[in-house]
Every structure is written in C-alpha cells, then in structure tokens.
C-alpha cells in the first residue's frame with residue numbers, strides 16, 4: 001500500500017499476539033488501514049476483537065509483532081523508546097475512557113504541561129491552552145482543579161490536553177464510555193466540531209451515537225477489519241475534498 005502525504009495514517013499487515021496463561025491470544029491478525037488527513041474514523045466491534053490493541057499500537061504505546069505503521073509519512077514501527085516518545089508528542093493526542101487527569105493541578109496546567117514537556121515556551125503554551133479551553137467551552141474553569149468538573153467537562157479537558165501539541169492524530173478509546181448521556185452528547189458535539197475544523201480523529205466506540213458523528217465506520221472482528229463504510233458525513237467530506245483538489249490544480 002502506497003503512502004501519500006494526504007494519508008494521516010497507514011497501517012499494513014499489522015499483527016500482535018499476547019502470551020496468555022493457557023494459549024497465546026492473537027489480538028491482531030493482519031490489519032490494513034489507511035486514514036486520510038481530515039477523516040473521522042470510528043472503530044467498532046465486539047469486546048475483545050482487538051480495537052484497543054490497534055489504537056495502542058498506532059499510538060506507539062505498545063509494539064507490533066509484524067507489520068508497519070506510518071503517521072504523516074513517519075514510521076512508528078521499529079523505533080527506540082525515546083524516539084517513540086518524541087513521535088507521540090509530535091503526532092499523537094491520546095484520550096482514554098477514564099480521563100487520566102492530573103488532579104493536583106489546575107485545569108489550565110493540565111493543558112499547558114504537555115506543551116512545555118514538548119519544549120514549547122510556557123507563555124506560548126499558556127496562550128494555546130487558554131484558546132483550547134475556550135474552544136472546548138471550559139475556559140471559565142481554567143483556574144479550577146479537575147475535581148470540580150462534570151464528567152463531560154472532564155473528558156473535554158482530556159481532549160484539550162490531547163490537542164495541546166496540535167497532533168496529526170486525535171486517538172480516543174471509548175471516550176464516552178464512562179459518561180452519562182448528557183456528558184456523551186457534549187463529547188459527540190465537540191468531536192463533530194473538531195472534525196469540521198480539519199482534525200483527523202480515530203476513535204474506538206461501542207456507542208452508535210458516537211459512530212454516527214464519524215465520516216467512516218470500520219468494523220473489526222477477531223483481530224481483523226471486516227468492514228469499512230463511509231457515512232453521509234464521509235460522503236460530504238469526499239465531495240468537498242474533491243472540490244478543493246480541483247481548485248488546487
């Protein structure tokens with residue numbers, strides 16, 4: 001599979017087996033997936049089919065047995081730990097089901113810190129963090145600690161943090177899984193807006209309402225991708241991409 005600059009992610013022949021007590025678990029059995037820049041892909045499928053494993057490998061949080069992963073033309077597979085960490089900071093914004101927030105720090109500092117760690121000057125990081133919090137509708141909570149936020153607000157903070165370094169990919173594993181329906185609806189609306197603004201998003205979900213916001217639904221079963229369907233949002237996206245490509249020529 002040829003990788004082009006419009007591809008945010010290219011995965012080829014990805015395999016991962018976990019050594020379990022009784023028998024090895026073949027979590028990924030040969031995954032091929034290309035995600036274009038600006039796509040919003042929802043990965044669905046029954047529990048245990050390998051969704052989180054795929055996301056973790058793409059994020060560089062775990063290592064594949066076989067296959068290659070390329071993000072914005074840079075290879076993720078076959079890197080050293082240090083190199084991977086650099087790669088993650090540059091390209092990946094990662095959001096989990098449980099928010100993994102720094103509870104002892106302010107909301108603002110939760111978003112500033114990843115940028116400072118990535119080497120950005122504090123003042124610039126703070127400006128970006130405030131803009132993000134405003135964009136995500138929690139700008140008035142900047143000085144608060146995460147503990148006072150609602151579930152939906154906490155997940156929005158986690159997303160703000162993931163976006164701090166303007167990642168190539170926003171990766172989320174069941175981001176609405178721990179939220180009530182109001183909190184879930186907040187996150188869906190936010191994901192829609194981020195997608196409209198051009199953010200490439202890949203998320204794992206069980207929630208059909210979340211998947212409905214995506215431009216493509218990829219279905220997995222037993223470690224394989226068994227279906228990939230553009231939604232109506234995806235059709236609109238393809239149409240507008242076609243127009244802009246025509247204009248560029």
Ligand code: ADP
Pocket residue numbers: 018019020025026027045046047048049050051052053054
């Ligand atoms: P999903 O996210 O689709 O529910 P996972 O990717 O978490 O599925 O898991 C796929 C399979 O791999 C499951 O059978 C799971 O039990 C197994 N698995 C995942 N992580 C590990 C691990 N660290 N050690 C052993 N088995 C694992």
Ligand code: MG
Pocket residue numbers: 051052053
């Ligand atoms: Mg999972």
